[in-house]
Amino acid sequence: MRRSCSPLSLVLLGLGVFLLVLAPMLAWYVEPRAQRTPIDIDSTTVLAGTGSYFDQQEVATKDDQKLTVTRRVLGNVSESEKHGVAVWDVSQTIDNPKTLKLADPRKSFQWTTERWVTDRETNRPVHCCGETPKRFGGDAYLKFPFGMEERGYTWWDATLGDTVPLGYKGRQKVAGYEGLRYTGSVKDQVKVGSRQVPGVLVDEKDRGQVNAEEWYSNAGIDITVDERTGRILRVSIAPKVVLRAPGKDEDKVTLLQSDKLEFTGKTQREQVDLARTDSDRLKLVGETAPVGSAAAGGLLAIGGGFLVVRGRNRPAGQGAAGSAT
Numbered sequence: 183m184r185r186s187c188s189p190l191s192l193v194l195l196g197l198g199v200f201l202l203v204l205a206p207m208l209a210w211y212v213e214p215r216a217q218r219t220p221i222d223i224d225s226t227t228v229l230a231g232t233g234s235y236f237d238q239q240e241v242a243t244k245d246d247q248k249l250t251v252t253r254r255v256l257g258n259v260s261e262s263e264k265h266g267v268a269v270w271d272v273s274q275t276i277d278n279p280k281t282l283k284l285a286d287p288r289k290s291f292q293w294t295t296e297r298w299v300t301d302r303e304t305n306r307p308v309h310c311c312g313e314t315p316k317r318f319g320g321d322a323y324l325k326f327p328f329g330m331e332e333r334g335y336t337w338w339d340a341t342l343g344d345t346v347p348l349g350y351k352g353r354q355k356v357a358g359y360e361g362l363r364y365t366g367s368v369k370d371q372v373k374v375g376s377r378q379v380p381g382v383l384v385d386e387k388d389r390g391q392v393n394a395e396e397w398y399s400n401a402g403i404d405i406t407v408d409e410r411t412g413r414i415l416r417v418s419i420a421p422k423v424v425l426r427a428p429g430k431d432e433d434k435v436t437l438l439q440s441d442k443l444e445f446t447g448k449t450q451r452e453q454v455d456l457a458r459t460d461s462d463r464l465k466l467v468g469e470t471a472p473v474g475s476a477a478a479g480g481l482l483a484i485g486g487g488f489l490v491v492r493g494r495n496r497p498a499g500q501g502a503a504g505s506a507t
Contacts, residue, residue: 218302219325221262223270225255227449229417233440235278235291241383243436250277251443255324258297258311265299267308270324272296274340276438292438296340298323305412320345326412328464330362337405341398341421342368354406356415357447359454361406368400371424384427384434394425397433401441408457410464415453418444 229251237244251274258269275281275290287293299313300306305327307318320338321327327335336345348364355361375396381389401420408415420442425435445453 219268219300219305221257221259221268221302223255223257227253227255227417227453228446229253229419229443229449230446231440231443233438233443234436235276235439236435236437237278244278248279248282249438249440249443250282251275252277253324261311265308265311266302267310268300268302269311270298270300272298272324294340303328315340315343317343322348322407322412325414326407328410328412330407330409330412332362335364337364337366337403339368339400339403341374341423342372342400343374344372346400346403348403348405354416356406357451357454359408359415359458361408361415361457363404363406365405366403368398368403371397371399371422374398374423376428377425379425379435384425384430386427392428394434395428395430396423396437397426398423408461410461411457413453413457413460415457416445416450418442 231249232246233249234243234245235247235249236242253272253274256271256273258271261269273287273295274293275287276292278291281290284290296314297312298318299308299311300323301308305321305323305325307313307320309316309318318338320336322335322337332350334350335348337348338344339346346366346368348366351363351365353360354363373395376393377396378391379394381387381392384392384394386392399422401422402418403420404416404418405414406416407413420440422439423437424433424439425437426433
């Protein structure tokens, strides 16, 4: 008896073994390395709502006004690649109806710039590269970690300059796309800084200029996040910033207050589209491709192995298709 096997059987067996090895590599090696915070980000999100703000020209608080918060995030690719982290430069403006028309951040009601540096895998803060603020911390900032869980997280509140605990509140759909919802608040007013103002503004008439204290609270932080990517789909906040005379407990001037500032419908749809695309890619690498590779590899390996065994046991002179006549 002559032992032989066809080239096709060896090819099928080899391809099957390759796919079987590829499946766990995709799930355990490739997917975790695909879960990296992007460094080439260029994103603009907008929150809008109504509220009150202090008009410096009229020296009075104006109520029931449209307020717009615009945040642009630009990834610093060169710094990110140099240090192996995600370096994001963040510019945020708060506009009232007058300043919104000017389209100039320097003329906004409030303009802040920051540099946030995070570990691309864990999303934890990294202290390098000229990051601001220096006390930057928490689990979540402009995004949450990959692979969200149904548990609490800590969210960095830039106005507070500290973290806020968020509790898990179930699943919620945003523009037809399901995410995980988290809520929290800064119920008690917290001193966050000071600014020099005329004493008369905070009922200190006998003093020309005083360093009035800024106090902040946030009655409702409500965030919906994509489970797989950690991308924020929807944000709603209720900030309040007031001025007090130095060392006093009474609010004298409302600088900013709103019961609800929320991602606009356009921003929500854009965030959902980005989350869906990124989530589908991670699912392909981490689930669909490994399962398909394992299934196809198993079938090919079995089929190729069967043909190899059959070929080796074939009597001499017998063709691949059957006995020679």
